Amino acid sequence: MIFELWLAFVAASIVLLIIPGPTILTVISYSLAHGRQANIPLVAAVALGDSTALVLSLLGLGALLAASAIWFTVIKWVGGLYLLYLGIKLIRTGINSIELDTPSALGSSWQLFTNTWLVTALNPKGIIFFVAFLPQFLDTSRAVNPQLWILSLTFVVLATLNALAYAVFAARAKTILTSPRAQKRFNLAGGTLLSAAGLWALTSKHST
Numbered sequence: 001m002i003f004e005l006w007l008a009f010v011a012a013s014i015v016l017l018i019i020p021g022p023t024i025l026t027v028i029s030y031s032l033a034h035g036r037q038a039n040i041p042l043v044a045a046v047a048l049g050d051s052t053a054l055v056l057s058l059l060g061l062g063a064l065l066a067a068s069a070i071w072f073t074v075i076k077w078v079g080g081l082y083l084l085y086l087g088i089k090l091i092r093t094g095i096n097s098i099e100l101d102t103p104s105a106l107g108s109s110w111q112l113f114t115n116t117w118l119v120t121a122l123n124p125k126g127i128i129f130f131v132a133f134l135p136q137f138l139d140t141s142r143a144v145n146p147q148l149w150i151l152s153l154t155f156v157v158l159a160t161l162n163a164l165a166y167a168v169f170a171a172r173a174k175t176i177l178t179s180p181r182a183q184k185r186f187n188l189a190g191g192t193l194l195s196a197a198g199l200w201a202l203t204s205k206h207s208t
Contacts, residue, residue, distance in 0.1 A: 001147040002139050006154070009137040013155050015193050017162040019186045020177050023049065023120045027163050028177070030112050031170035039167045041113035046163035047156055049120025054152040057130035077202065082132040084198025091191030 020028075027042050120126070138147050166173050176182050 001142060001150060005137050005139060006150070009151055010154060010158065012137075012193060013158050014162075015189060017159055019189070023116070024163065024166050024173075025177075026116050026119050027167050028170045028173050030116065031167045032174065034112065036168075038109070038112050039164070041109040042116050042167050043160055043164045045113045045116035046120055047160040049117045050156050050159045051152075052117070052121035053126045054130055054156065057127050057134070058148055058152060060131070078132070080132075080136070080198045080202040082128070082198070084195055084202070086129075087191045087193070087195030087198055089191070091188060091195070 023046055027046065030038050030042055134148060134151050137151060138144055
């Protein structure tokens with residue numbers, strides 16, 4: 001795939017991953033309750049959870065994109081509208097107080113792993129997001145499936161590193177996430193990026 005497209009995907013993914021979601025909040029909560037010994041199962045669960053969600057997305061997405069160029073155009077348009085919707089919604093969210101519920105310190109590493117994996121992998125919104133997000137960075141002049149797997153592997157690596165960083169610096173991350181100013185910046189940055197991706201998909205030339 002085109003190196004510039006891959007770099008754009010990396011940059012967009014980093015910004016989106018920094019924005020705290022259910023997975024990151026789970027990681028921080030468990031890290032605060034269980035200490036450093038929880039970091040390995042938590043990070044492993046995020047890696048496996050994102051991989052699971054991406055595979056579920058690719059199973060359907062790859063088949064559709066391989067079937068017809070028309071389907072690719074449809075997915076680009078629908079995905080663009082969805083990303084634009086998410087971006088506007090996030091910008092309008094404004095400042096919302098984030099409260100982290102600290103779970104009981106009891107529980108095995110296996111339980112931590114299982115709970116975090118379920119939160120990450122079985123989020124329908126996450127699966128839908130991947131279906132909308134990944135096609136925006138594909139080069140239609142090249143084979144689609146290899147590009148999808150490259151983007152997916154890249155995202156899993158970035159998500160794993162992001163989860164590790166939040167887990168290691170859990171206490172400081174909690175302080176940052178509960179700051180109204182930081183929340184506003186997260187919302188504006190993420191909303192702007194998603195809106196830009198949506199507009200790009202809607203205004204760029206589509207292959208048929």
